[in-house]
Every structure is written in C-alpha cells, then in structure tokens.
Amino acid sequence: MLGRVDAEQPIADLMADVGRKARAASQPLSIASPNKKAAALLAMADAVDQRKAEILRANEQDMANGEKTGMAASLLDRLKLDEQRIASISESIRTIAGLGDPVGEIIAEWDRPNGLHIERVRTPLGVIGVIYESRPNVTADAAALCLKSGNAVILRGGSDSAHSSKAIHEALLDGLEAAGLPKDAIQLVPTTDRAAVGEMLKGLDGNLDVIIPRGGKSLVARVQSEARVPVFAHLEGLCHLYIDASADLAMARKIAVNAKMRRTGVCGSAETLLVDRLIAPSHLVPLLEDLRAAGCEIRGDEGVVELFAGAKPATDEDWSTEYLDAIISVKLVNGVDGAIQHINQYSSHHTEAVIAEDVLVVERFFNEIDSAILLHNASTQFADGGEFGMGAEIGIATGKMHARGPVGVEQLTSFKYRVRGNGQTRP
Amino acid sequence: MLGRVDAEQPIADLMADVGRKARAASQPLSIASPNKKAAALLAMADAVDQRKAEILRANEQDMANGEKTGMAASLLDRLKLDEQRIASISESIRTIAGLGDPVGEIIAEWDRPNGLHIERVRTPLGVIGVIYESRPNVTADAAALCLKSGNAVILRGGSDSAHSSKAIHEALLDGLEAAGLPKDAIQLVPTTDRAAVGEMLKGLDGNLDVIIPRGGKSLVARVQSEARVPVFAHLEGLCHLYIDASADLAMARKIAVNAKMRRTGVCGSAETLLVDRLIAPSHLVPLLEDLRAAGCEIRGDEGVVELFAGAKPATDEDWSTEYLDAIISVKLVNGVDGAIQHINQYSSHHTEAVIAEDVLVVERFFNEIDSAILLHNASTQFADGGEFGMGAEIGIATGKMHARGPVGVEQLTSFKYRVRGNGQTRP
Numbered sequence: 061m062l063g064r065v066d067a068e069q070p071i072a073d074l075m076a077d078v079g080r081k082a083r084a085a086s087q088p089l090s091i092a093s094p095n096k097k098a099a100a101l102l103a104m105a106d107a108v109d110q111r112k113a114e115i116l117r118a119n120e121q122d123m124a125n126g127e128k129t130g131m132a133a134s135l136l137d138r139l140k141l142d143e144q145r146i147a148s149i150s151e152s153i154r155t156i157a158g159l160g161d162p163v164g165e166i167i168a169e170w171d172r173p174n175g176l177h178i179e180r181v182r183t184p185l186g187v188i189g190v191i192y193e194s195r196p197n198v199t200a201d202a203a204a205l206c207l208k209s210g211n212a213v214i215l216r217g218g219s220d221s222a223h224s225s226k227a228i229h230e231a232l233l234d235g236l237e238a239a240g241l242p243k244d245a246i247q248l249v250p251t252t253d254r255a256a257v258g259e260m261l262k263g264l265d266g267n268l269d270v271i272i273p274r275g276g277k278s279l280v281a282r283v284q285s286e287a288r289v290p291v292f293a294h295l296e297g298l299c300h301l302y303i304d305a306s307a308d309l310a311m312a313r314k315i316a317v318n319a320k321m322r323r324t325g326v327c328g329s330a331e332t333l334l335v336d337r338l339i340a341p342s343h344l345v346p347l348l349e350d351l352r353a354a355g356c357e358i359r360g361d362e363g364v365v366e367l368f369a370g371a372k373p374a375t376d377e378d379w380s381t382e383y384l385d386a387i388i389s390v391k392l393v394n395g396v397d398g399a400i401q402h403i404n405q406y407s408s409h410h411t412e413a414v415i416a417e418d419v420l421v422v423e424r425f426f427n428e429i430d431s432a433i434l435l436h437n438a439s440t441q442f443a444d445g446g447e448f449g450m451g452a453e454i455g456i457a458t459g460k461m462h463a464r465g466p467v468g469v470e471q472l473t474s475f476k477y478r479v480r481g482n483g484q485t486r487p
Numbered sequence: 488m489l490g491r492v493d494a495e496q497p498i499a500d501l502m503a504d505v506g507r508k509a510r511a512a513s514q515p516l517s518i519a520s521p522n523k524k525a526a527a528l529l530a531m532a533d534a535v536d537q538r539k540a541e542i543l544r545a546n547e548q549d550m551a552n553g554e555k556t557g558m559a560a561s562l563l564d565r566l567k568l569d570e571q572r573i574a575s576i577s578e579s580i581r582t583i584a585g586l587g588d589p590v591g592e593i594i595a596e597w598d599r600p601n602g603l604h605i606e607r608v609r610t611p612l613g614v615i616g617v618i619y620e621s622r623p624n625v626t627a628d629a630a631a632l633c634l635k636s637g638n639a640v641i642l643r644g645g646s647d648s649a650h651s652s653k654a655i656h657e658a659l660l661d662g663l664e665a666a667g668l669p670k671d672a673i674q675l676v677p678t679t680d681r682a683a684v685g686e687m688l689k690g691l692d693g694n695l696d697v698i699i700p701r702g703g704k705s706l707v708a709r710v711q712s713e714a715r716v717p718v719f720a721h722l723e724g725l726c727h728l729y730i731d732a733s734a735d736l737a738m739a740r741k742i743a744v745n746a747k748m749r750r751t752g753v754c755g756s757a758e759t760l761l762v763d764r765l766i767a768p769s770h771l772v773p774l775l776e777d778l779r780a781a782g783c784e785i786r787g788d789e790g791v792v793e794l795f796a797g798a799k800p801a802t803d804e805d806w807s808t809e810y811l812d813a814i815i816s817v818k819l820v821n822g823v824d825g826a827i828q829h830i831n832q833y834s835s836h837h838t839e840a841v842i843a844e845d846v847l848v849v850e851r852f853f854n855e856i857d858s859a860i861l862l863h864n865a866s867t868q869f870a871d872g873g874e875f876g877m878g879a880e881i882g883i884a885t886g887k888m889h890a891r892g893p894v895g896v897e898q899l900t901s902f903k904y905r906v907r908g909n910g911q912t913r914p
Binding site: 185 | 514517518591599605610612696697717735738741742745831849853854857858859860861862863864865866868869874875876887889891892901902903906910911912913
C-alpha cells in the first residue's frame, strides 16, 4: 500500500533523511540561474500535461477511496481532478515560470563615506515545509513557488490525495531532471503516517527553515502551537467591512454583497459588517436587503434588529466567529472610532475594508488597524496573492514576522549584504 | 533591596502584567507621529545629561557590588560609567532621534489592471523584549531604537548593572512623559529574579512579539533554545578572511591585521584566515609575520606550519572555535572553491571577507556563501549597524527570518498592505 514504510526504518529516521537531502539540494538550488529554474518549471508544466492520463488514473483511486470512506461532497469536489483542472495546474506552473526571479535582486544599495558600497540582495530561505490537506493542486503550486525562489521543499500532502499528489510529483521530478537540478529539491514525504508531521514540526534537526500549513483550522492550529520552526499561516480570516457615514450607498451595497457572498468559504470573505450609526436609518435596510436577497443570513445587534426585521439577534460569540458560510454579523458603530475599536478587538488581523468618501476616515482606518491587508472602496475578497499581482501565493500570513499577507515568491526569500571596498580597514 | 519583589506577587503574574501593559502601550505608540517620537528621544537625551550625577551614583553602587563579588576586570570596565560614557549614551539617543522614521514608509507600490493601487507600508512589530547582560548603555540604545520604530519594549538587564539601568530608565521615562507618550512604552523588568527571563521566553501570553538577547554565548544559547517567540540574535561570529591568489598583498596584510586585531572581542573579528595554496609560498609569511608582530597567536594546518615556523599546529577544534582573543587559525585552501567549501562547513553565517582582484572570484564568494554579510577588499570588523549607516544597532542576527545582519530600526518593523479602490468587486 502506498504510504506504508518499511518497518526497518522508523519515521524519525526517514524524516531526518528527507531533511538532510533537502538541505543538500538547497545549496545548488540557491545558486541555480534564473534561466535554469524557469526551464525546470516549463518542463514540469509539460510533464504534467504529458502525464495527464496517469494523473487522472491516480486521482480516480483517491476518489474511489474517498467515496468508500464517506468523504463529504465538498471535499470530494476539492479532491477531484479532470482535464480542465490538470490544464489549470500546468498553466499555473507556467505563470510562476514567467514571474521575475527574486533571487539576487538588489533590494537596497547605498554608499558609505569611507567608500564602502553596500547592497542588500535577496537570497533563498533554504528548506520550506508545506503541510496540506486534500487539494492535489497544492503539490504543484507550492513546489513551483519554492523552486522559483531557490528553496528546496518538503511536501506533506493529505492521505486522501496521496495517489494524485504522487502522480503530480513524478511530473515535477521530470522537470527537475530535464533542467539538471537535484531531484531532492522537491520531495514528497513518502509516508502518510501522521508521525511524519510531528517530525516536521520539530524541524528535522535544523534542516527545515519554515513551515507553511495549508488547510483547515485544526491543522493550522496544531502547526502554530507545536512547530519549533517559524510558521507562515493564518488561523482564520475574520474579515470586517465598515460602511462609513460618508460612503456612497450604491458602492457600499455592491461591495457588501461581493465581500460576503462571492465565495463564502475563502479566508477573504467578510464575516462582520459594521455600519456607522449615523446613516443606519437610511442605509442599513438596503444593505441588508441586498445581502438577504443573495441568500445571506443576517445576525444583528440590538440596533440592527430594531431597524431590519429580517435579522436574528447576534450573540457575543458571533463577533468572533468565522462562518465561512452565507451568514454575516452586523453591528452599528459610532463612526470610524467605533469601527477601529471593534476591529482591533475581534479581528484575526487578516483583511478589513472601509467604504467611505471622507479621506480622513480612510487614513485613520489604514493607520490605526493592525491587519495585514486594509482596503478602501474595494471588496475584502481581493485578499489573494494572484489579485495582488504576485502571480500565485502559497498562502496568506497574519503574523508580523518576515511574511505578512499573501505569501508569494518574494516572501519566500531572505537577504544578505554584499559590501564592496578597496582596502578599507576599520579605524 | 532593589530587584526583590513582593512575595504577594509571583513572578509569572508580575511579568504577565508587564506584558499586558506593553501591549496596551504599543497601540498609541504605533500611531505616534514621527515628530512626537523624535521629541521624546531628544527629551530622553537631555534627561540623561541632567540626571548625570544620579546615574553616576547608581553606577558606583553597581561597581562597588561588582568589586565585592570579584567581578572580572573586563566586566567591571564594561559596567563602569563616567562623564564621557554618559555623554556618549545621550549622544547615541540624539543620533537615533535624527534617523528617518521607518513607520509609514512606503516600501513598494504598484497598480493593478482593475485600478486597485497597492502600497506595502512599514508598521511597528509590536512589543520587543531585550535581554542583556551588564552593559548599562544597552538600556538606552535598545529603548531608543524600539521607540523610533514605534515598538513598546521590555528591558531585562543584568543584575550586576541593575542600579545603573534603573537610573538610566528613569531618564527615559522623563522623555516619554515630556512628549506625552505612555510610560509603559519602555518598561524595565522590576526584578532581577531569573524566573522573569523564563516568563519572557514563554512569550508573556502572546504579548511579546520578538526577543533580542544581547550578551555572552550562554545567554544567547539559552534564549535560542527555549524561546517560544522569534529571536533576533547571533550565537557566535566565526568570521573568515580569505586571501585569493589574485589579492593585492599589501592590502591583504593591512586588512588581515585589522580584521583580527582591531578589537579581538567583537563578533566581527576574524577567527580563521584562509590562504589560496597557489600564493602561500610568497604571501603566507608576510601575512603571518604582521599578525604575530601585532601580538596574535597563529595556529596553522600542516602546510602553514611547514612554511611558517611561528605557527602552532591547529587541531580540528580550531576550525570551529570563536576565540574572541588574539589567536587565529590559518589554513591553505585550493582557491575560492576550497574557501567556499571550508566556510560553508564551519561558518556561523555571520560575516566573511574575500581579498581578491579577480572579479569572478568575488562573484562566486558573494553568491555561494550563505552568510549575513560578505565583504570584498574590506575588513570583517565593518560588521556593525553603525558602520552600515543604520545609525545604531540593537544586535546582529544570523538567522534568515525577518532580520538578518545588523538589526536597526528598519529591521524592527513589519509591514501591511494599503489597497485603494473606487468600488472594485472581485468577479
């Protein structure tokens, strides 16, 4: 059976070996030329297309297992591959191949009075671990972003998609081989034993530099609480939309429906609507009627329930609940002060939007709220690396260390200093 | 006695309270205007000058205690304050006041095809913990850098300098008060109980965002192994100087002496000299004679001992020893390949220098060595935030996450995205 390991080799040893190989591969990868990395990525995309039949057969096995074990329909849908989805996997790899290469980019440079010239240049981080659930496309996306940024990657996919991930991984190895890059640059953990995750969280003897969890809240929570290496992640996206008294009502209505209802299951979906008390008498009913017409359940505070008959009363818990569903909590607040106060208390520091024409309100909202992404007169659903122009993202981080917001190739780099002199000694 | 806490309040509660106060102070601090922060810093510098007599009296107490407990002469020297050292403390605060304010700086901005304008702007990190040993000036330097970057700071100084640090801290509070900033922005841990450090390493219930240890290797090692929050630090500076066959011999001699002997106790001091085997017959003796004339002990590999009678044989341990003393290990290597291989094996990833005229050698040295600072034709002793033009540094980091190399005000910031639209919804 796939995923079972030889009883002779305990998981800890197996994973230590994976870590050592990744570290060894990270060195040639860190100095691989931009052309070589792009060539590898293009070859990977071609290999995914060429191995389409094989990948579909592997996916059928996963789907059959999933149906047998009673996997939920929504999860089966995420797991399922078809010709179009495979085409979008290879297309995504080609997009990443076409991005600018971040490694070696000079981020800053300056001269010192003594003649030293200092450059701060981007370098790879080293070895990145990606722990994800059943979406097989993550195998390709994560590997491509790590390769582009010069990092070795250790992929640990969910057991539900093990066959699909393995088939995609084979195609990725074809690409590495075609470009003459080490195959250990992209390793798929060869076991579905959960102990392998535990080993990754411990850091593989210093051979893992950062972990990126992609999946549900319980996976992310486990990684965040147990990992002994840095983690780029968001536990939840409790995003707020604030409608100021100075808002254009038509714009506010359009954005509110989009922010909540475009896709309710994504982290950038709005969960709480804050409405300036001043304009509640005129604006609240049309805003909430639009949402209800789009199929959204409304849970409001006292003032909201009073003005809008269709609202259920919200409980305290609602203000800290990420529904990921067609439900929104609605509260009247005292202007931007009230909005800032509520958001700084309940936010998950992911994404918040303000609809306002008053520039001072916008500046206060932008300055005083401590979240990764703040938007003015735009939908919270733009919280996405692709929408930011990063080509692709490996996730969104709500921590403030190193990466924040969408994590793309730039966020997968560190930097070093190159200092050029002509004989300077320090007095 | 200073530092004893009320038996009624256990250390864990005391420190939790310090954390909460710091977090509360970090919010107004994060939005304080550049002028307000600069004014606070200038008022602090003035207060240090005005309270000079008081600070000197406190320092005399620490010195007397140190002498009584038999503190080493070098530590007593680091502990000692006099009029000139106090003047340099206030001068350093004024320098930091005069730096550009990093908060709100737009690091990058771009437009999207849908009309969204995206800005990445610097924000404070939040709450910074600084754990340091007996140098009382760190109290002022660290606090000033954290304030400039909009961060609250929790200072935990060594017990040996407790009176001096407390007196300096009083002056810093004067400055905060004069500028109308919350006094909890700069807290000095009010106990010398070591359990307070343990509480900081645990992260003060999420109220501590990063820890910066300043001190000896055992302090840094403890912080790195036990901290459950990010750490900016270097455990050691095992810096290398490589003399290529293409080097200018006169320059190499001058830089070798400076890199090793200018100050032997700093982290940027060179510990290992690598010499291209090709030029050993002509270059090795003059290089080592200069070092010996400057008072340096030479420990060489076989080839070195053969060519230079004054060298003792090096053991394997020498290649991984940070002497912090007038001793250098010397090895012959096969060109830049040999140098890169040796450095990547033994380096602490802090600082390495190459002396060469061959630009290809320099490019390979710069690209293939994974250290925070790489120098060409300049002394390793330039590894310092002040020398980099950062105004001041709170330390040097050898990790690759977030901060790397000298940690100045920029490295004490995170960023967020400000996105401006005019009604955009996501299709």
